[in-house]
Amino acid sequence: MSRIKEFNLPDLGEGLTEGEILAWLVKVGDVIELNQPIVEVETAKAAVEIPAKWAGRVQTIFHGEGTTVEVGSPIIAIDTDPDAPPLEPTEVSTTGQPDAALPAPSAGSLAAVEVAPADQPVEPGLIGGPAPGGRTAVLVGYGPRTTAAKRRPRRGTAPPHSAAAPTRATDVPRPAATPTVTATPTAPPPVTATPTVTAAPTADASTTTAATVPASTNGHGRASVLAKPPVRKLARDLGVDLATLTGSGPAGSITREDVQRAVAGSTASAAVAGSTASAVVADAGTVTGTGAVAAVGAERERRIPVKGVRKLTAENMSRSAFTAPHVTEFLTVDVTRAMKALDRLRTRREWRDVRVSPLLLVAKAVLLAVKRHPMVNSTWAGDEIVVKDYVNLGIAAATERGLIVPNVKDAGRLSLRELADALTDLVQTAKAGRTSPADMSGGTLTITNVGVFGVDTGTPILPPGESAILAFGAVREMPWVHKGKVRPRQVTTLGLSFDHRIVDGELGSKFLRDIGEFLSDPEAALLAWT
Template sequence: MLREFKLPDVGEGLTEAEIIKWHVSAGDKVVINQTIVEIETAKAVVELPCPFEGVVSSLMADEGETVDVGKPIISVDTDEDDASAARGRGAPATRETALADDMVPSPPPESAEGAGTKKPERTPVLVGYGVKLSATTRRPRKSPAAAPSGTAPAVVPSPPPATPAPAPAPSGRVSVLAKPPVRKLAKDLGVDLTGLTGTGPNGSITREDVHAAAAPATGAPEPVVAPTPGYAAIAGAEREERIPVKGVRKATAAAMVASAFTAPHVTEFLQVDVTATMDAVRRLRELPDFAEVKVSPLLLVAKALLTAARRYPLINSTWAGDEIVVKRYVNLGIAAATQRGLIVPNVKEAQALSLPDLAKALAELTERARSGRSQPADLTGGTITITNVGVFGIDAGTPILNPGETAILAFGQVRDLPWVVDGQVVPRKVTTLALSFDHRVVDGEIGSYVLRDVGAMLQDPLRMLAWS
């Protein structure tokens, strides 16, 4: 039986995903729950398991292709004998068996009339870039009349066409080898790929092939740009790079625009002497409880914000139009820069964790994010966020709220600066904090109290014990 696996909704309201990497090819044997493909949604990279056991018939989407939810992405030949036996026992017809009946005819029962029936033919099909060979099944032509009893039916071949014609490419496929970005470039430049000879691997068509084919059509040579002293002249297709906006980047852009033009942002800044916090970090690293986990200043910043959120619950809430939803739990988001863009996974129920457990949770969260293994559950349900711009050597910024959240705290780099202590100017470890908040929910007074208290706890970490 030929069964199709359709792209599922692996997130909350997912509408499409990009095929990142196939782990199987046509002809491979697969088992149930075997990882077959990696997809990138608007939130994360997800590995999809196979729901069938059998042999891969064809891959129905290319790597790099964006596929709508509900569209078939792979077909698998399962055990046809089991399917036939089930129908023979009177099993009710299902969508899958109907599909099997249409694609692969059931063999007739072994009898005098059915002996020697020719099996369906299988023909190789080109399925896009990479030249994967798969099998599709055709119904054999039936004999015009049944053979006499006791003899095998004669197989009557269909007459050849009068004029041989090339077989058309399968629906939705093209018979040339080219990656999706190359196909798009050819479409934009009006170049017919079927008339090109590829110079890439396995004869695939490259961007250079497309540009070379498009050059004569322009009617005029590329203008020559005088080189600037100290720089090499760049000509042709390399003068610009076009990066498709999709996946995480597309989702982030939409979320940031929606947030910036929906919630009235206010950002306040505070410079803090964090010398005591840096000393505390060094001491924590020496404790057995933190022996197997990385301890950084971000840990104490997170603990300080959790404490402030308990003291001023309004900072950990959501504007819901006709009401404000104050949340007594904290799903603490940590903004993480990854190869696929900015994502904000969050630690669930962070307010209930001990300091060692919080350190472990933060370490695991950031490691999954940077390795591209964050799951949709990691990226949903956040209530308040920290963005650590200090790791990029930045003092401060005006962070944009995550949609649905009321506040975000930016933690700047820790630098040695002159500071007045007991009337004397001395070198101290100093950072800048920036708190953005939704002015519909939080007034300047509450926002100032939260930022002041976070700064006070980082200046003297013992206050976290006193206020917890």
């Protein structure tokens, strides 16, 4: 049995197909224990730490941080027998796979290899000779290619100006029949019978080299230049002719810095001459001043990959918005008595160490209203409606990785104190980014607290598989008619979205009304409803 065990990325929840490696908690050469957390992976639902399946020494890390890996692909190799003679650790290669060294051939095998002579015809099958299919017979793993790969020239462009080095010892350069240009600055161009274009005597070597090579055209009489589309757009916005620039990038391509230097140079020359040309801000890529227009383009944009939690949220919201027919109703409620009840609750000895917020009373109101109207807590299943006798109450939480909706399992069976503790643990776990996929699955009814952001209310979109979601707005002191007089009262606005295939207008209105009645006087509602 092999001592090297490859650990594949597991399915972290309900058919997920991939995950992004956020951070490695170990490195190559570390000795790890069984079930020790080794890597933090973000899936479409949450960020989780994966424990080690075996104890031993980390031999190979196959994928670096920030890489998206498919479920079932190996992510790490562990040497389960670290006390044995050590193996050579392998780091991540550019392809995401470990670099494997080729075995060195023995002296006897190399002596038995027959190499074709350089000055005679080569027989088929000999090393360096022709092989079936037009290939060249070589010793496996040893050539014949020894030169580095180069970028293929663009169609219609001139070939590189530097002479290629011989690839084998038997390759001898032949005299050129036509004039050639060398890239060495100190060597002058060769003199031949064919006239060539040379630079002015005062030009430096780099200018001379550029002048001796005629510019290629694109078929319309214009010179072709090598530049990326964002660089071309920047040059077009700044009025720079790319054909007049000398590129400093790979293969002579023109970079953004080349364009900005050209603009800065022309502006400086105009200023010395007493011109009223506009000033150039090279770093921002904009031109300001009299008669100038600020450049707006790709260089002032940011691109954020859509992945992980944000990708799943977008897919779910799009599917829900265009599948379930949404209806939203609003209700403004005087919650002054509810706020006073919370204040009295905080002063009680058994509640002094408990986090008490208005969300607690809203959650209790929803749970009691569901008992009165159970159809609100159901799922549309095509040819049937599934009514659930349990409530997995979801609480929408904004995190650094996006919006997630963990839920309190069977929240209807919890007491008020147990519900407060469950909500506190749920919010703290979500903010720490430690919510597990299991805590975000199986939700039946959701509350989104937009009031913490100072928003009055909104039109929430249903989570897939649910028939109702309540938006709880900010609690504000407002003028309110109370007992025939206008008084300052604590007021909030509720927004209820529901699936009209299941919940009609009457049912949705009664459900929202009962929630409002509870929040208007929670103590009286608890006595009357329970």
